[in-house]
Amino acid sequence: MKIAYYVLIGLGILWLNITAAKTLSDDISQEMAQNALITIQNNNQTLKNDVYYSLSLLTEKVIQKEIKILSDLKYISQEDVEVLSGNINLVYVAQYGKNYGNFQAIKQHNQINLKNITFNINLFSSEIFLNDFVDDIRRILLHELGHYVSYQNPTLLQKFNKICKKNSCKKKDYVSNYAFSSPEEDFAETFAYRYFQRESHNKFYKPVNETNLLKQKLNLLEDWFE
Ligand SMILES: [Zn+2]
Secondary structure: OHHHHHHHHHHHHHHHHHHHHHHHHHHHHHHHOOOOOOOEEEOHHHHOOOHHHHHHHHHHHHHHHHHHHHHHOOOOOHHHHHHHOOOEEEEOOOOOOOOOEEEEEEEEOOEEEEEEEEEEHHHHHOHHHHHOHHHHHHHHHHHHHHHHHHHHOHHHHHHHHHHHHHHOOOHHHOOOOHHHHOHHHHHHHHHHHHHHOOOOOOOOOOOOOOOHHHHHHHHHHHHHHO
16 A cells, blocks of 8 residues: 555656646747757657657757757857757667766767767656756756867866876865766766856756865866856
């Protein structure tokens, strides 16, 4: 009985989230009607009757909207928009662990180019994720774009990595636990953190005490954000 009760509560929460997502989806739809900047590959056709389908459509819209903001702010160029277009994929991967998004690049003639950015729509099954659906999608997008920016600016990445190499950073010198996992993830996470600092209601990252070394990393990104 207890289990049935919890299942009911669980379903209720899911229903609330989906209803909220649908309303939001309608709002964004109207806004985006004439502003679709990029194409997003959505292979979620097999789940057409599933709740995942409407969430994947919403994901597309959230990404579209954010790309428009980034483009209006001149953080990304028209060329970037073209590169990203068609290379952002929504896929359903059953066994994906905690890997919500993925970035793949390919090396061609000494140049590293974007292969794709993937969002695993299986993450929609996570209740924690659904609680802040739009914000979670934005955070994944900005993290993956951080990887994109680092590949485009190898000198910036080198300088960034040097800060922790030279000073052997401690956990407190990173914006998140995930940033601590590797220099690449540190760049992507710090990049996303810096991006969301523009927003007064920054709920994407737990407030961190900006240590001297973390400040150095953030300052280095400053030029890029200007
Ligand atoms: Zn990453």
